[in-house]
Amino acid sequence: MNEELKHKFYISTDKSKLDIKAIHDFLQSCYWTENIPLRIVEKSIKNSLCFGLYEGDTQVGFARVITDYATSALLKDVFILEPYRGQGLGKWFVNYILEYPELQDVQRWLLGTKDAHGLYRRYGFKNLTEPEKIMMRLNHNAHQL
Numbered sequence: 283m284n285e286e287l288k289h290k291f292y293i294s295t296d297k298s299k300l301d302i303k304a305i306h307d308f309l310q311s312c313y314w315t316e317n318i319p320l321r322i323v324e325k326s327i328k329n330s331l332c333f334g335l336y337e338g339d340t341q342v343g344f345a346r347v348i349t350d351y352a353t354s355a356l357l358k359d360v361f362i363l364e365p366y367r368g369q370g371l372g373k374w375f376v377n378y379i380l381e382y383p384e385l386q387d388v389q390r391w392l393l394g395t396k397d398a399h400g401l402y403r404r405y406g407f408k409n410l411t412e413p414e415k416i417m418m419r420l421n422h423n424a425h426q427l
């Protein structure tokens with residue numbers, strides 16, 4: 283990413299700067315969070331380490347990390363708004379998150395993606411080496427009103 287862009291954009295973990303409506307608007311149309319209720323987005327932000335990417339006062343990207351800050355972290359909800367893509371912001375954003383000082387003790391990072399494998403591989407993410415050791419449970423009643 284060139285220096286000019288770094289001076290035009292900035293990253294913050296200050297939750298008071300987050301544009302919750304913009305985050306919700308984006309997430310409710312994504313394959314991984316389709317139709318997610320606003321209250322669930324608010325709760326997920328409240329209970330995560332959040333990163334906002336901004337151009338001035340305008341939020342143009344978002345990501346959050348669910349973590350204990352010591353052993354494991356789950357990278358979630360990473361996005362850059364469409365008009366801002368193709369400028370290297372996604373690479374800069376992910377690198378910033380992975381290099382964030384409070385997360386340097388984390389040994390195991392996880393994430394889920396359907397179409398951004400190339401981006402994440404450059405940061406050391408790879409397919410599960412022992413998928414038989416990873417389990418999941420779906421709660422089909424979650425997010426019901």
